[in-house]
Amino acid sequence: MNLRRDVFQAIADPTRRAILLLVASQSMTAGAIASNFDTARPTVSKHLQILTECELLEQKQNGREIYYNLNAKKMKELADFIEPFRKLWDDRFNKLETVMKKYKPQK
Amino acid sequence: MEQKTKVIAESGKQEMLITREFDLPLELLFKAYAEAKLVEQWMGTKVLKLESKKFGSYQFEKKDEQGNITFSANGVTHEFVPNQKIIRTFEMENTPFGVQLEIYKFEKLTDTTSKLSMHTIYESVALRDQVLQMPFAQGLNWAHNQLQEVVSKLK
Numbered sequence: 001m002n003l004r005r006d007v008f009q010a011i012a013d014p015t016r017r018a019i020l021l022l023v024a025s026q027s028m029t030a031g032a033i034a035s036n037f038d039t040a041r042p043t044v045s046k047h048l049q050i051l052t053e054c055e056l057l058e059q060k061q062n063g064r065e066i067y068y069n070l071n072a073k074k075m076k077e078l079a080d081f082i083e084p085f086r087k088l089w090d091d092r093f094n095k096l097e098t099v100m101k102k103y104k105p106q107k
Numbered sequence: 108m109e110q111k112t113k114v115i116a117e118s119g120k121q122e123m124l125i126t127r128e129f130d131l132p133l134e135l136l137f138k139a140y141a142e143a144k145l146v147e148q149w150m151g152t153k154v155l156k157l158e159s160k161k162f163g164s165y166q167f168e169k170k171d172e173q174g175n176i177t178f179s180a181n182g183v184t185h186e187f188v189p190n191q192k193i194i195r196t197f198e199m200e201n202t203p204f205g206v207q208l209e210i211y212k213f214e215k216l217t218d219t220t221s222k223l224s225m226h227t228i229y230e231s232v233a234l235r236d237q238v239l240q241m242p243f244a245q246g247l248n249w250a251h252n253q254l255q256e257v258v259s260k261l262k
Contacts, residue, residue, distance in 0.1 A: 082114055082116060082239060084242035085114060085238075085239050085240075085241070085242045086110070086112060086113070086114040087242070088242045089112050089114065089125055089127070090110070090111065090112035090127075092149065092150070093111070093112055093127045093129070093223075095148075095149045095151075096129070096136075096139050096149040097129055097130055097131060098149075099139065099145060099148045099149045100129075100131050100135045100136065100138070100139050100145070100149075101130070101131065103135060103138070103145065
């Protein structure tokens with residue numbers, strides 16, 4: 001179980017974004033999703049697992065099949081527009097920290 | 108885990124506060140803002156001019172491989188107190204974002220850690236919101252382009 005998985009990390013991957021786009025229009029089974037990609041089936045399953053863990057996807061049992069659909073609430077949370085801005089500054093400050101840790105004063 | 112960099116931007120206000128705790132002594136943190144060579148390294152821009160003193164001014168620039176200028180910014184320093192405070196204006200040229208006032212406060216936490224508070228005041232609430240949303244919009248754009256690429260390969 002890895003509930004603390006970062007949503008932004010989850011969508012950093014292009015395949016995972018493509019999966020989100022696919023299921024945005026309709027619920028799909030893992031097989032149907034996988035058939036849209038050249039990637040091996042277990043790789044797609046792994047992506048689905050990650051997206052489900054961070055609650056961007058929801059699973060629904062329908063008979064013997066499990067359907068995946070988009071969790072609209074989580075997607076909205078993801079759209080929190082400040083986070084990319086914060087991330088930008090965080091990266092910049094991390095860089096500053098790295099540069100200054102290497103800094104040797106000339107004496 | 109608590110985030111090291113925090114952004115506080117209350118809705119309806121034309122200001123913003125960014126705070127960050129650094130694993131650096133105060134003097135080193137301040138130096139990163141005061142010396143051109145160091146600013147170049149962490150900002151990733153060329154520093155054409157950086158006068159770290161009261162009434163001094165600065166100019167930053169970034170070029171792409173073809174030599175086109177992709178980013179240029181300038182400003183004037185209003186206050187410069189080593190290891191404590193910098194007050195300056197900042198303007199990104201050729202953008203609609205206007206001039207912003209930046210108040211930097213540098214604080215010692217321990218001998219090896221320090222804190223930066225960056226208080227920025229924009230010309231209007233709308234401009235502040237635009238600046239805030241820019242990385243988000245770019246991220247979306249980027250994601251969208253990637254999606255298009257993936258989708259076009261599906262055919």
